[in-house]
Amino acid sequence: MSVYRDEKRGTWTVSVYYRDYENEVHRKTKRGFATKREALEWERNFVLLKSRCTGKLFRYFWETYTEDMKPQVRKSTWDAKEHVVRTKILPFFGDMKLDMIKPRDIIKWQNQIAQMKRKDGSDYAASYYKTIQSQLSSIFNHAVRYYDLESNPVKKVLPISGGRPQEFCYWKKEEFEIFISHVPSTSIFYYAFEMLYWCGLREGELFALTLGDFDFNKKTVEINKTFTVVKGEPIISLPKTQSGLRTVTIPESLCNEIEGFVKELQVEEDERIFKASKTQLNLMLQKYAEESGVERIRVHDLRHSHVSLLIHMGFSAVAIGKRVGHKSERITYYYAHLFPGVQEEIADRLDKERREDVGYEAIDIDTI
Structure with a gap:
């Protein structure tokens, strides 16, 4: 029986067999459920995970992620996310197995992204690199949070380096x-x-x-x-x-x-x-x-x-x-x-405060 009650602890346990991406049989045990219903629900989700997500290609999990998350965000937000994934993430990770992607693969992907240019030949902004990596990380976080992926490999690497600094223009x-x-x-x-x-x-x-x-x-x-x-x-x-x-x-x-x-x-x-x-x-x-x-x-x-x-x-x-x-x-x-000159203004005002506090009097260096 895959779901049974632990009489000693008064909780429910799930013990289920599954096949990994290499068709090898493994056993997964999960304890501590308060009710049989919770245990059965976790078992169903776990079986679904193994059949559709972990051990399968990244692009298949992207489909699952889409089903889960698309209804929860604004259309414009989702369109922007989808564009980043389609153009910057799936070409590299699409045919890799989700649970076989390691930090070293993330680093290789980062190096590839860092070489990309905009249509006019200029570098992407550093903030855009951050956005791209955040989108990748959010997919792995989803797998960890809801589909029992062991860890998010993106969290084990540094941010993508390079890119032009973000510029703020303004009018006085x-x-x-x-x-x-x-x-x-x-x-x-x-x-x-x-x-x-x-x-x-x-x-x-x-x-x-x-x-x-x-x-x-x-x-x-x-x-x-x-x-x-x-x-x-x-x-x-x-x-x-x-x-x-x-x-x-x-x-x-x-x-x-x-x-x-x-x-x-x-x-x-x-x-x-x-x-x-x-x-x-x-x-x-x-x-x-x-x-x-x-x-x-x-x-x-x-x-x-x-x-x-x-x-x-x-x-x-x-x-x-x-x-x-x-x-x-x-x-x-x-x-x-x-603000140009703000640092100078700060220093001037601090100097004024200091002169008032300590009774400082300017000295002509030529008289020393």
């Missing part, structure tokens, strides 16, 4: 003011850029905004959804993380402008306000950046600019992170290096 307030002065105030793009810069919204959050999200009396906007287009299909979904759900207070002067703007549009309560595409928004950004003579940046860099401005104004990482929907303070602190 003066640069944004020069830029926005060239955008017609009657254009929907004018208000889109204003919301992105002064409220720190993501593009998808901006495009999802409806009239009902605004409270012009309280001068706030509710961020509770995001808009994306996947393979030509418009999709409105919840933000990626719980922290993305937030209420953003709008500067009063901007709030008044937005209120007048939406009144002229005469949109319905649940109708999207900013209906331009990401491509159109980017084209307008580049057009007016060129006309105004400021450095060309991406649309998402307006969000970076907002965070940078708030840091420079002296707001705490907690306050900034809550406003822009960062998942953790660590993400907010990552922006701190964007």
Whole structure:
């Protein structure tokens, strides 16, 4: 009998025979189940695992992983994951047996990935290497957590080395003011850029905004959804993380402008306000950046600019992170290096504090 009760311990035990990828017979014993039902459920899952996953090719387990995880994530998130796996992972690991992949195989794969180039011949960003390795690791973690794979070989190796460092571009307030002065105030793009810069919204959050999200009396906007287009299909979904759900207070002067703007549009309560595409928004950004003579940046860099401005104004990482929907303070602190001269300013202010505390008096070196 494969499932039996341990009278001494008062628990249930599973003892089942199975064949590995070389057709050799092994016995698997698992103890400590509180009920027979739990023991039978584990046995069924284990048999399923041995027949479909461990001991089989990696690409077959990818199919199992897809069945398990695809319904649980946003379509756009899954499409991005699937692209990475299809182009960067399956070509190397697809025909290898899942439980035979060792850390040395991961290192060989890393070396291959590190040699890959983008279409224009440039290196991938170091952050992209991290994303690729994380996707591979998540597949092995799934096998360990739910299909009794002994360990995740990705955890035993270092991250992929190399890649170009991630660059953050941003506009200072003066640069944004020069830029926005060239955008017609009657254009929907004018208000889109204003919301992105002064409220720190993501593009998808901006495009999802409806009239009902605004409270012009309280001068706030509710961020509770995001808009994306996947393979030509418009999709409105919840933000990626719980922290993305937030209420953003709008500067009063901007709030008044937005209120007048939406009144002229005469949109319905649940109708999207900013209906331009990401491509159109980017084209307008580049057009007016060129006309105004400021450095060309991406649309998402307006969000970076907002965070940078708030840091420079002296707001705490907690306050900034809550406003822009960062998942953790660590993400907010990552922006701190964007300010040229900040280290010098810190040193100057510390020097001032030190002089006041110790009564320091400058000495002319020539008089010594």
